[in-house]
Amino acid sequence: MNMQFTEEQEMLRKFARDFMTDNCKKEYVRAMEKDEKGYSDEVWKGMAELGWMGLVFPEEYGGQGMGFFELAILLEEMGRACMPGPFFSTVVLGGMTLLESGTEEQKKAFLPQIAQGNLKMALALTEPAGTFTPDGITMSAKSQGDQYVLNGTKLFVNDAHVADWFLTAARTHAGTSEEGITLFLVDAKSPGIAITMLKTIASDKQAEVVFKDVKVPRKDIVGTVNKGWxxxxxxxxxxxxxxxxxxxxxxxxxxxxxxxxxxxxxxxxxxxxxxxxxxxxxxxxxxxxxxxxxxxxxxxxxxxxxxxxxxxxxxxxxxxxxxxxxxxxxxxxxxxxxxxxxxxxxxxxxxxxxxxxxxxxxxxxxxxxxxxxxxx
CATH class of the missing domain: 1.20.140.10 (Butyryl-CoA Dehydrogenase, subunit A, domain 3)
Known part of the structure; x- marks a missing residue:
């Protein structure tokens, strides 16, 4: 059984290690824990220029065309350096979800922007129940013409304060089962969204996000209505x-x-x-x-x-x-x-x-x- 990385994968690791050594010293990590935003635009831009934001996206969407295995190598180096910032939320949770389950229109609108470092995302999933099970999702999404109206509270939302869009789970049909859950793309600047930062053990940037009568067009549904689980x-x-x-x-x-x-x-x-x-x-x-x-x-x-x-x-x-x-x-x-x-x-x-x-x-x-x- 060959457990060796390929030459390309080793090169990715080396470039990542070198970048972290130069740009993510522990002084920077400590400073970003106290910083309101939690990362620097300069470092974020440098990561985008290296192609990391689009590492796993196909070339047609401005990406590098690599796989999750290569992404894991990059994430390992980020964990080694304690790299702060919205990379995980944007690429792993947001971008890869759209790549797998989004419409072609959504992919063309979002993935190139993510790959260029111009768009950031956050996953609004967990609620006060704090579970990763269907019964923990109670946020409501009521159909109203050609849109849905979202009401509810999301907790422990990483990078909510810098996100341009939220990937949000809500119930389009009442109940506690897997049926009736739908995934929405929600513009973070929509009226009715209130963000409150939370104090956490890791000093990372997590927030409570309250949605009050937030309107979302039907075209911003990811996947199928009631089949989001x-x-x-x-x-x-x-x-x-x-x-x-x-x-x-x-x-x-x-x-x-x-x-x-x-x-x-x-x-x-x-x-x-x-x-x-x-x-x-x-x-x-x-x-x-x-x-x-x-x-x-x-x-x-x-x-x-x-x-x-x-x-x-x-x-x-x-x-x-x-x-x-x-x-x-x-x-x-x-x-x-x-x-x-x-x-x-x-x-x-x-x-x-x-x-x-x-x-x-x-x-x-x-x-x-x-x-x-x-x-x-």
Whole structure:
């Protein structure tokens, strides 16, 4: 079994690593946590010029024509660097959904603009129930002539404050089942939308978005009326494996930081890395990192090839969520008190690991899906 990346994929990784090293230093990450927007236009423009926004879009829409596997490589490097900004919301959640389920008119209108870095999107899915199941969607969408009127509240909407368009799930038919859910493209500047920023553990940009009598034309429906849940499931799956890619990037960086610290930190006249207990801790971390990489890239490859992979995605998300927590706990043990200070970089990864653990379903949620896939 050949697990090596192609020359083109290695080149993508190198370019991404070099770009992050030059443009996403930890000083920048810390500054963007406090910045109102959360990213710089200069860095965003640089990413667009490298073709990252359109990496997975066909050339006819201004993209590079690559697959999700290559996108996972890029996301891993972003996770390694703690790259802030609306890339994940715009490309993974928004653009890829339109590529798969949008009309030709929607693709031509949105994808080239995303590829050029001129358009940003946000997914408005979760509500106060905080679930990733159909019964958690209660926002109403009432038919009114040639448009729908949306009313309801969405929570934990990443990058809502900078989005040009929302990809919004609402009920066009009352109930709690999969039937009756429709996906809409909503202009973020529409009257009746109110955005309130939330304080989060990762200091990322999440918001509460309230829709009050927001009018959406019928042409802005993604997919079919009342049949939006299968599309949402695909969004959750892409989001879950995308987060896994970010997590393995962060986990690899934490492992390297911890190994270097254990070599530099001297106690009792010798580096703490020479002690067997510390060595075993580092070995456990390395085992978790490599296991997370293999299970993530297997699922990413299957998704890229169009193979059925719902179970593999859930396996990856469940494993990576737990593994990253173990890696962070062990890293803090080896670093000792210095690792708990805000001046140290370790806390940047710890906080993002906790946020990623919950994104698109925690480990228990995905274990339930795995069990269901095994007909249990």
């Amino acid at each position: 299968p599309i949402i499931q695909r969004i959750i799956e892409r989001g879950a494996i995308g987060k896994c890619a970010e997590m393995i990037g962060g986990a690899q960086q934490v492992l390297e930081m911890t190994i270097q610290y254990s070599k530099d930190r001297v106690q009792f006249g010798k580096p703490i890395g020479s002690f067997q207990a510390v060595q075993h801790h580092a070995a456990n971390m390395a085992t978790d990192v490599d296991g997370a990489k293999f299970i993530t890239y297997e699922a990413a490859w299957m998704l890229s090839e169009g193979l059925p992979c719902s179970k593999q995605i859930s396996m990856a998300k469940a494993w990576c969520s737990d593994a990253y927590q173990r890696i962070m706990t062990t890293a803090h043990q080896i670093h000792g008190a210095i690792g708990f200070t805000m001046d140290h970089d370790l806390q940047l990864y710890f906080r993002r690991a906790k946020a990623a653990e919950l994104a698109f379903g925690d480990a228990d949620y995905h274990r339930e899906l795995i069990a269901a896939a095994m007909a249990m």
